Amino acid sequence: MKKVLVVDWLDKYGGAERVISCLERSYCFDKTYTLINIMKKEDLAKIYSQKEPFIQETVLKVVKNKFRLFFFIFHYLISKIKVDTDADLIISSSHAVAKGIKKSNKKQLHISYFHARNFNYIWDDSELFFGAFKYILYPLIYLLRKIDIKQAQRPDHIIANSHFVKKWIKEKYNRNSDVIYPPVDLSNFPLEINKEDYYIVVGRVVHVKKFDIVVKAFNKSGKKLIVIGDGDQLKKIKSIASQNIIFKGFLNSKDVSSYIQKAKGFIQMGVEGFGIAPIEAQSCGTPVIAYAYGGVLETVVDQVSGVYFKQQSVESLNFAIQEFEKINFDYVAIRKNALRFSTSKFELEIANYVHNKRQLHLKDLNKNRCL
Numbered sequence: 001m002k003k004v005l006v007v008d009w010l011d012k013y014g015g016a017e018r019v020i021s022c023l024e025r026s027y028c029f030d031k032t033y034t035l036i037n038i039m040k041k042e043d044l045a046k047i048y049s050q051k052e053p054f055i056q057e058t059v060l061k062v063v064k065n066k067f068r069l070f071f072f073i074f075h076y077l078i079s080k081i082k083v084d085t086d087a088d089l090i091i092s093s094s095h096a097v098a099k100g101i102k103k104s105n106k107k108q109l110h111i112s113y114f115h116a117r118n119f120n121y122i123w124d125d126s127e128l129f130f131g132a133f134k135y136i137l138y139p140l141i142y143l144l145r146k147i148d149i150k151q152a153q154r155p156d157h158i159i160a161n162s163h164f165v166k167k168w169i170k171e172k173y174n175r176n177s178d179v180i181y182p183p184v185d186l187s188n189f190p191l192e193i194n195k196e197d198y199y200i201v202v203g204r205v206v207h208v209k210k211f212d213i214v215v216k217a218f219n220k221s222g223k224k225l226i227v228i229g230d231g232d233q234l235k236k237i238k239s240i241a242s243q244n245i246i247f248k249g250f251l252n253s254k255d256v257s258s259y260i261q262k263a264k265g266f267i268q269m270g271v272e273g274f275g276i277a278p279i280e281a282q283s284c285g286t287p288v289i290a291y292a293y294g295g296v297l298e299t300v301v302d303q304v305s306g307v308y309f310k311q312q313s314v315e316s317l318n319f320a321i322q323e324f325e326k327i328n329f330d331y332v333a334i335r336k337n338a339l340r341f342s343t344s345k346f347e348l349e350i351a352n353y354v355h356n357k358r359q360l361h362l363k364d365l366n367k368n369r370c371l
Contacts (some may be wrong), residue, residue, distance in 0.1 A: 004083055005029040006092040006101045008074075009067065010055070014204075015182065015276040019161075020093050020344075021047040022183045023113075023300045026347055027091065031281040032036035033101065035074060036060040036067050046253050056081070071121055071139060075100055083108070089358065092155065094118055099158070100151030109361045110353060112155035114177065116273035117168045119148055128208050149173055157348075157357050162295035165273040169344040180353060181298075183346035184276050184338070188253050191335045192261035198224040199289075199321075200263040201364030202256060202277050209270040210312055215241050217317040226263070228256055260284050260357045265324055268296055269312060275299065282306075282338035285331030289320050299341065303327065305334040 005027075007020060018198060023029075024047055032055045037044075044053065058077045060067045078097045082092060083104045090108055091294060092098040095115040121129050124146045130137055152158075152173035160166035160177040163284075169177045201214050218225040219242045230250040238247055248259070248361075257280070260266060266281035274295035278288045288306035290296045300306040307327070309320035312322045 001086045002084070002086055003027045003029050003089045003091070004087045005032045006078075006081070006090060006098045007034045008041040008096040008098045009060075010034050010044070010047075010110075011036070011065075012039065013046055015274070016093060016095055017047060018045070018185065018276070019113065019115060019182045021049075022090060022343060022347055023093065023350070024048060025050070026169075026351060027089075029091075030054070030087070031056060033083065034058075035077055036064075038067075052172050058106045072144065075144065075151060079151065089354070091354070093364075096121075097148070097151065099155050100148075102154065107365055109358060110155045111157045111159065111357060113159045113161070113180075113350075114165055114169060114273075115161050115182070117165060117172075118152070121178055122148065123172065125208055129344075134368060156361070159353065162298055164295045164298065167182075168273075178353065180346065180349045181341050182274055182276065183343035184279045184283070184341045185343050186280070186283040186338060186341075188257050189260065189280045189338075190257075191283070191285045191331065192295065193285060193331045194262070195264050195331075196262045197288070198226055198263055198266055199265045200226045200228065200281075200286075200310075201267040201269070202228045202261055203270070204259065205229045205234040205237060207233055211237050211269065212240070213314060213317065214267050214269050215245055215314055217314040217321075218242075218245055220314060221318050221321065223321070225267075226259055228259060257284065260286055263289065265289050265306075265321070267317070268300075269317070272296065278306075279338050282334045285329075285335045287324070287327075287329045287334055289317070289324055299337075301337055305329075306335045 029290050035058050037055050037057050042092050058313055074097045078100045085104045090110040092101055092112040094112050096119040099112040100154035122141045127134050128266055158177040159177050161182045163179055166177050166179050168177050203209050205211050215237050222244050225245045228248045228251055260281050261284040263286050268278050268290035271294040288300045290300055291312055302308055307320050307324045309316040
């Protein structure tokens with residue numbers, strides 16, 4: 001059976017790429033199709049550890065790091081990719097437009113794994129990305145939404161990475177989906193019961209993650225905060241931070257883990273379809289203080305492995321931290337909660353899912369052949 005993988009783009013190694021790496025280990029794809037590949041060789045090696053990958057990309061490769069500026073042609077480009085006609089199984093890994101790949105053979109089976117609310121530039125977060133220009137660009141956004149809905153009908157089956165994303169898929173695309181939580185490699189995030197007096201926030205320092213609100217909250221409280229990550233908002237956020245806030249920039253997984261292990265609490269301010277970082281924190285026994293929206297509601301147990309706050313505001317976060325500090329957390333119980341989201345569990349569930357859908361697909365093909 002010839003198997004191919006379709007991904008939106010390959011640029012940095014993050015949560016979606018960890019899923020891709022698990023899929024690659026399980027299926028050893030014959031070919032990968034993507035809009036653009038600008039990923040460092042060492043990061044590509046984390047995904048394709050068993051072989052040299054065969055990656056086919058589009059004309060976006062000429063613009064390199066500026067590719068996101070051309071978001072308005074992503075749907076067009078994904079639909080123009082021609083999958084090998086002898087491919088039997090197509091798995092698309094989609095947080096934007098990969099789901100929109102066309103079959104080249106009616107006998108092919110296409111299963112799409114949704115890492116998040118897809119292509120959120122044009123949906124829920126359009127105002128965050130475009131600001132006041134959203135209203136000027138509305139005719140374009142409206143057109144792209146129509147195309148996005150149409151392309152979302154192409155997969156035979158959709159897997160959502162959380163019930164939050166499952167509900168969103170139904171609302172936006174009117175498609176049913178099945179939930180398989182993504183893999184979280186907890187081997188680098190061991191339990192640590194000796195905590196130190198600081199909080200931590202980790203991730204890409206971009207507008208949608210709302211690190212600025214976290215920094216302003218800790219400016220006001222004076223509590224110690226460690227910020228780990230890089231991004232286009234880093235310089236701006238550094239400029240408003242007081243001396244109790246320490247920036248570590250981008251760190252490797254081992255160093256990130258060492259800081260998370262000893263942190264009093266992990267801050268989650270942004271909205272994630274699932275959110276791997278809070279699971280990694282809980283694996284270390286570190287409780288999470290999270291904005292009560294998105295996939296985190298499925299991964300953090302209120303008052304047991306963390307606390308929630310209701311608004312993305314300085315006041316709401318600081319009040320939650322005050323309540324948080326009144327709780328005597330059981331670090332072993334927090335770790336146990338994280339173990340629900342292991343890599344081995346994901347690999348077993350995805351293998352069973354694909355096998356079952358493949359068997360049903362072959363049965364339908366045989367039935368149609370007999371008619």
